[in-house]
Amino acid sequence: MPEAAPFIVVGSGASATVAASCLLDAGHRVLMLDSGDVDGRYAGLVPERPFDELRRTDAQQHRYLLGEDYEGIDLGNTGPLAQATAPRRFVFRRAMERLRSGGDSFAAIESLARGGLAEAWGAGAFPFTPHELRCAGLDPAEMAPHYEAVARLIGISGGNDDLAPWCGALSPLQPALAPDHNAAALLSTYARRKPRIEELGMRLGRPMLAVLSQPLGARRRANPMHGLDFWSNAGSSVFRPSVLLDDLKARPGFDYRPQVLVTRFDELEAGGVRVTGRDLQGGGSVEFLGERLILGAGALGSTRIALRSLDRHGQPVPFVCNEHAYIPSVRWGGLGKGAARHTYALAQLTAMLDPSGDQQHLVQAQFFSFTGMLLARLLKDSPLDYRDSLKIFQALATSFVILGVQHEDLPGAGKHLALRQAAAPEDDVLDIHWRPGATEQAAQRAAEKVFCKALRVLRCWPLRVIHPGAGASIHYAGTLPPSDEERPLTLDRSGRLRGTRNVYVCDGAGLAYLPAKGPTLTLMANARRIASRLIGSAR
Ligand SMILES: Cc1cc2nc3c(=O)[nH]c(=O)nc-3n(C[C@H](O)[C@H](O)[C@H](O)COP(=O)(O)OP(=O)(O)OC[C@H]3O[C@@H](n4cnc5c(N)ncnc54)[C@H](O)[C@@H]3O)c2cc1C
Numbered sequence: 001m002p003e004a005a006p007f008i009v010v011g012s013g014a015s016a017t018v019a020a021s022c023l024l025d026a027g028h029r030v031l032m033l034d035s036g037d038v039d040g041r042y043a044g045l046v047p048e049r050p051f052d053e054l055r056r057t058d059a060q061q062h063r064y065l066l067g068e069d070y071e072g073i074d075l076g077n078t079g080p081l082a083q084a085t086a087p088r089r090f091v092f093r094r095a096m097e098r099l100r101s102g103g104d105s106f107a108a109i110e111s112l113a114r115g116g117l118a119e120a121w122g123a124g125a126f127p128f129t130p131h132e133l134r135c136a137g138l139d140p141a142e143m144a145p146h147y148e149a150v151a152r153l154i155g156i157s158g159g160n161d162d163l164a165p166w167c168g169a170l171s172p173l174q175p176a177l178a179p180d181h182n183a184a185a186l187l188s189t190y191a192r193r194k195p196r197i198e199e200l201g202m203r204l205g206r207p208m209l210a211v212l213s214q215p216l217g218a219r220r221r222a223n224p225m226h227g228l229d230f231w232s233n234a235g236s237s238v239f240r241p242s243v244l245l246d247d248l249k250a251r252p253g254f255d256y257r258p259q260v261l262v263t264r265f266d267e268l269e270a271g272g273v274r275v276t277g278r279d280l281q282g283g284g285s286v287e288f289l290g291e292r293l294i295l296g297a298g299a300l301g302s303t304r305i306a307l308r309s310l311d312r313h314g315q316p317v318p319f320v321c322n323e324h325a326y327i328p329s330v331r332w333g334g335l336g337k338g339a340a341r342h343t344y345a346l347a348q349l350t351a352m353l354d355p356s357g358d359q360q361h362l363v364q365a366q367f368f369s370f371t372g373m374l375l376a377r378l379l380k381d382s383p384l385d386y387r388d389s390l391k392i393f394q395a396l397a398t399s400f401v402i403l404g405v406q407h408e409d410l411p412g413a414g415k416h417l418a419l420r421q422a423a424a425p426e427d428d429v430l431d432i433h434w435r436p437g438a439t440e441q442a443a444q445r446a447a448e449k450v451f452c453k454a455l456r457v458l459r460c461w462p463l464r465v466i467h468p469g470a471g472a473s474i475h476y477a478g479t480l481p482p483s484d485e486e487r488p489l490t491l492d493r494s495g496r497l498r499g500t501r502n503v504y505v506c507d508g509a510g511l512a513y514l515p516a517k518g519p520t521l522t523l524m525a526n527a528r529r530i531a532s533r534l535i536g537s538a539r
Pocket residue numbers: 010011012013014015016033034035036037083084110111112113114115116117118119120121122123124125260261262263296297298299301302305473474475476507508517518519520521523
């Protein structure tokens with residue numbers, strides 16, 4: 001058995017890479033264990049030219065747009081993987097093959113890829129407000145410097161507009177990327193009709209995105225505005241954990257071991273932690289020794305490892321997940337007019353709704369134009385036959401605006417999961433039960449109606465509200481919540497897992513609540529907070 005690593009970090013996702021980066025900054029050695037599946041097929045295949053030009057001129061476009069095995073053609077209902085184009089499928093591939101979950105129709109989307117889920121994320125990066133942080137079990141004053149440090153590390157662009165007071169404070173921002181034709185028109189209608197929108201309790205502004213509008217460091221460039229963000233990442237303009245991992249791999253003291261599926265940890269009498277896993281290439285069992293272990297295997301992945309290692313099979317733990325809805329809409333004023341050619345494909349605008357009037361239960365929606373996507377995505381949701389739908393959608397495409405609505409989620413009686421033991425540890429099944437209560441559901445439907453009303457005020461026609469199903473937000477948390485009480489399966493304020501001496505959890509498992517905002521910026525800031533505390537105590 002080799003010498004114990006001072007820190008073992010499990011995973012290479014947004015949470016784990018930020019924790020590792022912070023430890024390396026302080027001069028500590030880090031061993032990162034990661035399943036680490038990679039895309040061996042599409043990297044470099046998507047030319048760096050605008051999407052519409054590729055559609056018109058590239059004879060090879062079918063290879064990446066449809067996929068070499070046509071895996072990009074998805075004729076099922078709009079589900080959790082609505083944005084997963086062929087070049088992004090690798091993010092979910094190995095998890096779909098290897099990880100098992102069950103329960104009442106909850107679609108758990110996980111990743112066993114290098115970089116994890118954020119290799120496919122939409123890069124929405126809002127900090128939580130102080131109220132939201134407290135509900136999540138985090139101290140706003142302690143989190144503030146870590147938000148700033150992470151924003152500097154990953155690069156965040158955005159507006160400083162009407163949304164600012166509801167967003168949570170964050171200063172190091174690059175300017176927002178230029179809005180496209182739909183967003184510019186909606187902002188100007190909003191400016192004219194603001195009193196009516198405000199009466200509905202809604203505000204509109206530019207999103208905060210982990211995408212660059214200016215270069216950052218030696219390697220990353222501003223977004224080229226090719227509208228290809230769902231297919232490639234030219235100039236690494238969108239923050240993806242693999243961008244940070246590549247930097248870490250070049251640093252002294254960092255040892256990256258991919259192709260390891262960690263199954264459990266055991267604390268040793270003499271101190272330190274033994275980590276056991278499956279060698280995904282050779283097939284055998286592997287062991288590693290560390291002084292401290294940081295789990296960043298994703299909320300569900302870390303929970304699997306913790307429940308198995310602490311022999312808590314069958315024990316229910318709480319679980320939260322943002323409820324998600326899509327509202328496809330047509331902007332009347334855009335009909336028959338052209339689209340912005342030079343644009344990006346991520347969220348163009350953000351709307352926030354304050355139904356309780358005290359900013360404590362915000363509902364959030366991101367506006368997307370139909371940029372860099374194939375019409376086939378819309379056809380499958382059309383009530384008409386494909387031939388007629390195609391003609392209609394071709395005429396409507398440039399004025400299409402899609403709202404992705406997120407609702408907050410608090411822990412509750414109908415929301416829990418448990419690990420069911422199987423013959424081999426890696427086959428254990430996560431049984432997920434997640435059903436918001438009737439009052440929560442009524443509030444969510446009411447908020448979606450208000451968004452539809454606001455869309456009409458903004459001169460859009462909402463076509464329908466689509467609920468892609470439980471789990472579709474892919475924002476999971478709350479399974480090992482922070483607590484000041486000495487309770488099993490909770491974290492203390494330093495992120496240490498109770499019942500262990502040297503095991504820490506740095507991902508979504510340790511957030512007790514999810515406001516209606518993407519959690520990932522907060523996951524990264526919290527991972528940095530936990531790593532910083534460990535540095536303090538390791539000296
Ligand atoms: C399409 C899509 C859009 C999204 N949009 C947004 C958005 O706009 N804003 C936002 O905030 N969030 C968004 N998210 C969610 C966001 O991607 C996740 O919150 C975030 O990536 C979670 O990061 P993580 O590092 O905690 O976990 P993960 O990304 O799940 O990473 C887990 C890591 O651990 C490794 N791993 C897992 N289990 C094991 C094991 N047993 N052994 C070894 N390694 C293991 C994996 O290989 C991976 O590297 C989106 C997600 C998707 C899929």
